[in-house]
Amino acid sequence: MVIVGASSGIGLAAAVAFAAQPGKLILVSRSAEALDTAEAACRRAGADAVDTVAEDISDPDAAGRLVARVLHRHGRIDVVVHTAAVMGYGSVEGMPADVFTAVVDTAVHGTLHLARAVLPVMRRQYAGTFIGVNSLLGSITVPQMGAYAVSKWGQRAVLRTLQQETRDEPGVSVCIVSPGSINTPIYHQAANYTGHAARPPWPVLAPERVAAAITRLADRPRRHVSVPIGPGNPLVITGFRLLPRLYDRLVGPLLRLAVLTHARRPPTPGTVHHPAPAGERLHGHWPAPPTEQVTPMTEPATGDLATSS
Template sequence: MKKIIFITGTSTGFGKLAAIHLAKQDNIVIAGMRESSTRNKNAADELSKLSNIEVVDIDVTDDLSVKTAFEAVLLKHGRIDVLVNNAGVVGYGLVESFNIEQIKKIFEVNFYGTIRTYQAVLPSMRRLKNGLIINITSGASGHTLPFMVPYLASKFSVESLTEGIQEELRQFNIENVSIQPGAYPTEMTDGSKKSMDGEKSDISAQYEPVASEMLNAITSGLFGKMQKYNMDPQVIVDGITSLINMENGTRPLRLPLDQIAEGTDKEFIEKRAEIKARWLEKYMG
């Protein structure tokens, strides 16, 4: 049976690739994006011409927009089998250089936007006692890095959501998984997609020259590794596809997809799960 798959953030990157790939597999893909008739019109038109893709305008930072988009899809199709929370924004800079409003904007998209889509889709999934929600987080969202603290904090918040809500949803046969990508060449990393960067240049200047030296070392290493390991965004799309095709009850809570990490990401997840199990035993046992 065809699956109804709702993907947010499909104007670029992982979201767009996933929409095209999953539609070719004879699923019905709801390609969500904001400003589909203006700034992202070209992407919307491109996807709309493809079989099995329906473009829906949605701004995950807006309550009414999210509510309207999901209600329209549910009215037409009666269900949403899979939700892929891919919409996201990145931000670089020293913590002290960020205005609070900038940090709030990062969280509005990455965290609160995810909460909004959960609350919009869960009533129908609970009613049908079936559903899968896939959250795209970050390979570093289980810890953090300098110059990316607000961004990674927002992604770690989604990790917390994914982990905590899994047990809440178990009785309804609804699963959720976080995919943890490493560094991939997409619009989010090549600078073509607007980011929410620290704006207080007077503060940043007081960290120089050390801050620039550290940042240059991090970014040069990052882009160098992407080339060395030939990081291909299709890996993330294949990960999404594999999760969708798995039998209910067999999906992992987290799926790290980062060749650069050379297995340390998987080791981190396994150790964390092991320690949590022992912690729970102390409290619940």
């Protein structure tokens, strides 16, 4: 089981969830230092075999090196989870072009490079599951978050196309997970050119909720899973598609109310170009659990997830 983006947030939560199950784990991230911490968390959660690989998945050659290493050591690849993402706040005009491009590259080209390296292996095995962690922003747009929306719309297009192109392989599955607002460090680590610190909008869920959905997909693949369950995300998407004038009138004020805080923040590229290992954590700050001790997670009841196919 290969987890890309395993050093923080949803990726780390997924790694720990898989660690409680039988199997070999390969943890991938840009930061070798952060991977050491993730490996320790997985071993505490019960994993016997954990391998770490420091690679930047936006590098066109990284996925090939990763797959070659996994095949050399383990002989096969059963599950790949792509959670790696970087975020940026700022207008399309105001965000530096290199930052905008890097946000898009991580999600879109990262998914592309990984799929091109992994899917031929799964085709040869006649089995395998490729899980891409997308976002609610893969279905809507929000002012001051254009780079992230572009990255997730593009990633969703790649994943949907891959679903169509693997229909001839019944043993190979491509799955999409669409989280809403999740309590991870990405909001604090994001590039920011708005002048204000940002936070995840309410309701904010724990990354363990998404990890539970991911581990379920590894056992029982579905085309699409939305986290959380309930009318919230579908209602927003429906408003975006069917009532665009009303949506556009409301989304700006709601962003300023729910996402941008009163705290001032100078312009920063955040971790878009380079990782910050000290900030790699399971949870963010809204609100964080009392400790960062990572423990195994149990799968939620069947009704805890919304699925569609």
